[in-house]
Amino acid sequence: MSRILAFIFRRRGHGRGWHWTDIATWIWLIGGTILMFGPALWLVASSFKGPAQLAEFPPTLLPYVQQTAMVEGYDAPLPLYTTTQEDGSTKVLAEIRRIGVNSQMVDPGNPGERINVNIADRSPVREIGLATGNYVEPLVKNNFLRFLWNSVFVTVMATLITLFTNSMAAFALSKYRFRGRDGVMLLIVATLMVPLSVILVPLYSVVNAMGLLNSLWGVILPTVATPTGVFLLRQYMLTIPDELLEAARMDHASEWQIYWRIVLPLAAPALAVLAIFSVVWRWNDFLWPLIVLSQREHYTLQVGLNTYAGELNVQWHYILAMTVVTMIPVILVFLFLQRFITTGIAGAGIK
Amino acid sequence: MAGLGETLGRAAAWPFTLVARAVDPPLRVWQRWTGTGGMAAVFLAPNLAIFGVFVLIPLVLNFVYSMTGGTGILLDQRPFIGMEQYGRLLECEDYTRRITCREDQFWTAVTNTTGFVIFQVTLMVVVSLITALILNRNIRGRGFFRAVFFFPVLLSPVVVGLIWRWILQREGLLNLIAVNLGLEPEIWLNDRFYAFAATIGVSTWAHMGFYTLILLAGLQAIPRDLYEAAEMDATPPARVFWRITLPLLGPNFAVVLVLALIRSVQIFDEVYVLTGGGPGTSTLYLTQYIYEVGFASILRNPGLAAAASILMGAVLVVLTLLQLRLSRRAEGRRAR
Numbered sequence: 001m002s003r004i005l006a007f008i009f010r011r012r013g014h015g016r017g018w019h020w021t022d023i024a025t026w027i028w029l030i031g032g033t034i035l036m037f038g039p040a041l042w043l044v045a046s047s048f049k050g051p052a053q054l055a056e057f058p059p060t061l062l063p064y065v066q067q068t069a070m071v072e073g074y075d076a077p078l079p080l081y082t083t084t085q086e087d088g089s090t091k092v093l094a095e096i097r098r099i100g101v102n103s104q105m106v107d108p109g110n111p112g113e114r115i116n117v118n119i120a121d122r123s124p125v126r127e128i129g130l131a132t133g134n135y136v137e138p139l140v141k142n143n144f145l146r147f148l149w150n151s152v153f154v155t156v157m158a159t160l161i162t163l164f165t166n167s168m169a170a171f172a173l174s175k176y177r178f179r180g181r182d183g184v185m186l187l188i189v190a191t192l193m194v195p196l197s198v199i200l201v202p203l204y205s206v207v208n209a210m211g212l213l214n215s216l217w218g219v220i221l222p223t224v225a226t227p228t229g230v231f232l233l234r235q236y237m238l239t240i241p242d243e244l245l246e247a248a249r250m251d252h253a254s255e256w257q258i259y260w261r262i263v264l265p266l267a268a269p270a271l272a273v274l275a276i277f278s279v280v281w282r283w284n285d286f287l288w289p290l291i292v293l294s295q296r297e298h299y300t301l302q303v304g305l306n307t308y309a310g311e312l313n314v315q316w317h318y319i320l321a322m323t324v325v326t327m328i329p330v331i332l333v334f335l336f337l338q339r340f341i342t343t344g345i346a347g348a349g350i351k
Numbered sequence: 352m353a354g355l356g357e358t359l360g361r362a363a364a365w366p367f368t369l370v371a372r373a374v375d376p377p378l379r380v381w382q383r384w385t386g387t388g389g390m391a392a393v394f395l396a397p398n399l400a401i402f403g404v405f406v407l408i409p410l411v412l413n414f415v416y417s418m419t420g421g422t423g424i425l426l427d428q429r430p431f432i433g434m435e436q437y438g439r440l441l442e443c444e445d446y447t448r449r450i451t452c453r454e455d456q457f458w459t460a461v462t463n464t465t466g467f468v469i470f471q472v473t474l475m476v477v478v479s480l481i482t483a484l485i486l487n488r489n490i491r492g493r494g495f496f497r498a499v500f501f502f503p504v505l506l507s508p509v510v511v512g513l514i515w516r517w518i519l520q521r522e523g524l525l526n527l528i529a530v531n532l533g534l535e536p537e538i539w540l541n542d543r544f545y546a547f548a549a550t551i552g553v554s555t556w557a558h559m560g561f562y563t564l565i566l567l568a569g570l571q572a573i574p575r576d577l578y579e580a581a582e583m584d585a586t587p588p589a590r591v592f593w594r595i596t597l598p599l600l601g602p603n604f605a606v607v608l609v610l611a612l613i614r615s616v617q618i619f620d621e622v623y624v625l626t627g628g629g630p631g632t633s634t635l636y637l638t639q640y641i642y643e644v645g646f647a648s649i650l651r652n653p654g655l656a657a658a659a660s661i662l663m664g665a666v667l668v669v670l671t672l673l674q675l676r677l678s679r680r681a682e683g684r685r686a687r
Contacts, residue, residue, distance in 0.1 A: 021588075025485050025488060025490060028481065028482070028485050029485065029490070029496050029499075032482065032496070032499060032500060033496070033499050035556070036499050036500060036502050036503055036556075036560075037499065037502065039514045039515065039518055039524075039556075040502075040503075040506070040514060042514075042517075042518065042524055043513075043514050043517060046517065054522070055522060056522065057521070057522040057526070057527075057536075058527050058530065059522055059523070059524070059527055164397070165397040165398040165401060166398060168393075168394040168395070168397060168398065169394060169395050169397075169398035169399070171394050172390075172391040172392075172394035172395045173395075176387060176388070176390070176391040176394075178388050178391045178392075181391075184395065184399070187399075187402070187407075188402070189675065191402060191406045191407075192671060192675075193664075193667060193668050193671040193672075194406055194410055194664070195613075195617055195667065197617045197619060197638045197641065197660065197663070198413070198660045198661070198663060198664035198667065199406070199409040199410060199413055199660070200641060200642065200645055200646070200656065200660060201413065201416050201424075201641075201645045201653045201656050201657045201660065202408070202409035202410070202411075202412035202413045202415075202416055202657065203405060203409040204424065204645075204646070205409075205412065205416075205424050205425070205426070205653075206404060206405065206408055206409055206412070208424060208425075210404075221401065221404075221405060222401075222405040224401055225398050225399075225401035225402045225405065225406070230398065254375060254378060254379045254382055255378070255382055255387055255390040256371075256374065256375050256378040256379070256382075256390070256393075257375060259394065260371045260375075280505055283507065284506075284507035284508065284509075286507065286508055286509050286620045286624075287619055287620060287638075287642070291642070291646055302507055302508075302509040305509050305510075305513065306509055306623075306624055309513055309516070309624065310627070316517070319513065320513075320517065323509075323510050323513045323514070326507060326509070326510055327506065327507075327510055330505045330506060330507065330510075333505060334498070334501075334502055334505050338498050338501065339494075341501070341505075342497060342498070342501055342564055
């Protein structure tokens with residue numbers, strides 16, 4: 001163990017032994033790791049707890065479920081409790097029903113005799129287990145399956161359209177000389193200054209006039225012409241040598257074919273980065289869908305979650321589970337594609 | 352297996368290939384007719400159309416809305432009232448007391464946002480800089496730790512808000528820690544000060560990884576031999592930081608500062624889910640004010656919301672121009 005630790009904490013280079021800054025570094029890194037992952041892990045652990053367990057304080061770290069047993073003469077499984085007898089010994093009994101502060105119980109080994117126990121004298125028998133109903137019920141009974149589908153639809157469509165329109169614009173801006181090119185670039189730069197929160201009211205009225213309120217397209221279309229996407233792709237396409245295009249023109253390729261068959265495949269790495277960005281952006285969008293979508297069947301996951309979490313009696317066991325569902329695609333992106341994003345940001349300084 | 356993946360990829364691309372082939376003949380005709388310049392227009396058209404409809408037109412309309420009154424969203428139902436909305440936003444009997452303002456909620460939002468921006472940006476820059484400096488050291492598992500700090504950046508604001516609401520609630524994790532440390536449990540988000548602090552902490556938690564990456568890229572661009580030279584001269588580390596690291600990091604640092612400012616001014620999503628602007632109005636920030644006045648409240652007033660958003664937009668334009676200037680300077684330095 002100590003050799004492993006020595007290996008992990010070994011300082012490279014100087015070999016002057018430990019300096020206080022090394023200790024500070026590791027405290028920061030390990031503390032940071034706990035702080036960055038801890039809250040999400042706590043959420044996942046909590047999402048498998050039943051409602052009764054969620055209301056407990058102090059909370060337990062792991063999810064437990066109450067054990068039940070089939071008792072002769074009863075149709076449904078009965079919950080098990082440990083009860084304290086008058087002589088101080090304990091016994092496991094199954095509860096039939098609760099009447100006020102008393103619980104009517106039965107010994108699973110001797111189902112004939114009913115015993116009355118004060119609820120203060122009993123405690124549930126629990127084992128580690130997952131309350132998977134948290135996940136199943138909102139997806140099946142409430143509209144969360146619908147929300148999930150809406151989110152997937154918005155994300156996929158918006159990303160596809162973003163890739164096409166942005167790559168076409170980037171191609172024109174990187175490979176053609178035409179009058180007004182600088183003007184167009186300036187226009188696109190200028191739109192960087194107009195974030196959504198500044199044009200909420202008029203954008204709503206434009207979307208309204210187009211009949212796109214309460215439609216997923218009303219969520220998708222205003223988001224797809226991202227200036228960052230055009231920039232990213234243009235920067236990359238500038239590195240594609242013009243000779244390649246010229247050679248294709250010699251072979252009588254049309255401009256459209258040059259874009260489709262030559263430039264797009266060569267720009268694949270930049271397209272991949274933009275696709276990842278776009279998926280994360282559109283999956284996470286909140287304010288605009290909140291404004292455009294007012295009917296429940298059109299909600300995306302983010303809006304649906306916010307609505308259910310804003311109710312007077314928050315059903316945390318459902319909310320937590322659905323939050324985890326909402327996190328899944330992003331966690332997949334993080335696990336498999338994180339390197340693309342971090343290099344993309346470091347290279348372009350964008351988000 | 353690679354063969355299978357490729358086949359699947361081809362199958363998924365198939366409809367697009369079909370479309371691309373179908374549009375080629377008409378585009379060839381167009382190309383012969385207009386030349387390559389006409390093709391540039393074709394390639395630009397979809398993106399510019401979307402820009403035009405969903406950014407430029409709303410931008411112009413925003414001014415129209417801010418100068419009209421009434422509660423309707425359709426423009427023909429809105430009478431022209433000139434600068435009245437701006438007057439309403441900015442009018443106060445006594446400018447030292449918020450409560451005397453005609454639209455005191457707006458001033459509350461402005462004050463809250465100012466406080467938020469000052470504390471959050473400071474915290475953000477300091478924490479990201481420390482993390483970037485640490486990640487720039489020769490440590491084992493640098494890639495792993497870089498990813499660790501980036502993880503929350505990917506989470507949706509709604510998820511971020513809910514994660515922390517769950518931790519800060521009465522039976523939550525923070526109270527568990529507080530009780531174990533012998534402190535009194537609190538309902539953190541019901542307290543004005545703690546709720547304000549929570550919005551700052553949570554939004555920093557969620558975004559610091561992004562700024563850390565930009566700063567780290569800047570740090571890694573600083574030539575190593577400068578540090579080696581400093582070491583030869585036995586320069587104290589603090590001096591190395593102030594004389595080498597910070598000046599050479601300057602442009603990236605400025606970009607981070609301005610980007611953080613721009614985003615901080617517009618804060619909405621996480622805070623809305625976390626506190627809903629409460630308790631009372633103690634975490635009501637500008638974007639939420641605009642949203643509520645424009646859409647959510649019973650007495651909705653799109654004109655007032657538009658006027659408020661234009662005032663916020665003016666601040667953002669100044670900040671963005673600053674950013675573009677700074678990042679151009681950063682690029683210039685890198686090129687040299």
